[in-house]
Amino acid sequence: MNLTQNFELIEVAPFQIIGIALRTTNEGGKSAQDLGMLWQRFYTDHIADKIPHKDGAEVYAIYTDYTSDYQGEYTCLIGYRVNSLDNIPPDLIGRKFDGGNYRKFVASGKLPDAVGDAWQNIWQQDANLPRAYTADFEVYDERSANFDNGEVDIFIAV
Secondary structure: OEEEEEEEEEEEOOEEEEEEEEEEEOHHHHHHHHHHHHHHHHHHOOHHHHOOOEEEEEEEEEEEOOOOOOOOEEEEEEEEEEOOOOOOOOOOEEEEEOOEEEEEEEEEEOOOHHHHHHHHHHHHOHHHOOOOOOEEEEEEOHHHOOOOOEEEEEEEEO
């Protein structure tokens, strides 16, 4: 697994997401199980086909509503950026995110292991990263399609 970080601050514009979500924690490995089930539901229930007003082909995994830091509870939302939160299907949720300043990491290697390893590395650096704990997110694009050697961008709010 390789992890690269863009040390310059990246300004992310406000954006909107429609998708599915759950509440979890990293404590006791609970998030690994919960997030695996959420991703499975995303693909098994064909959530992508239900999302109106898509603004791109990238899948987003957003981590937000932190109770404290990476050790506390948080919400994970998996979905697509949209240009409108009108007509959200009843089994999905829509959220607005403010954007702001982010540090960009790129996880590369065997997926999804490389993403999990990247988060472990980010958590180890937590004391040195001025994290905002507002909304961190991963972006899955065409580079993520190769599970044996893919890339996923990870954005950490600072």
